[in-house]
Amino acid sequence: MKIQSFINGMLVGILIGVLFTPDRGEETRRKLSRKTSAIKDSMKDTYDEIADNVSNQERILQPKG
Numbered sequence: 280m281k282i283q284s285f286i287n288g289m290l291v292g293i294l295i296g297v298l299f300t301p302d303r304g305e306e307t308r309r310k311l312s313r314k315t316s317a318i319k320d321s322m323k324d325t326y327d328e329i330a331d332n333v334s335n336q337e338r339i340l341q342p343k344g
Contacts, residue, residue, distance in 0.1 A: 282325055286318070290318060293318065296312075297314060318330045
């Protein structure tokens with residue numbers, strides 16, 4: 280839940296920042312594209328980290344034998 284709140288806050292902050300910049304439309308779209316790409320990469324990394332942690336916990340909890 281903390282990770283989701285962090286990501287949501289980051290998204291809102293980035294969007295507000297991009298929307299209030301005094302750039303041309305083309306430059307604003309380019310910035311928005313870069314930021315959303317960075318967010319997508321960050322979310323993928325977070326997902327991969329969580330999936331790894333779940334897999335590790337699953338291995339630990341499986342009975343041996």
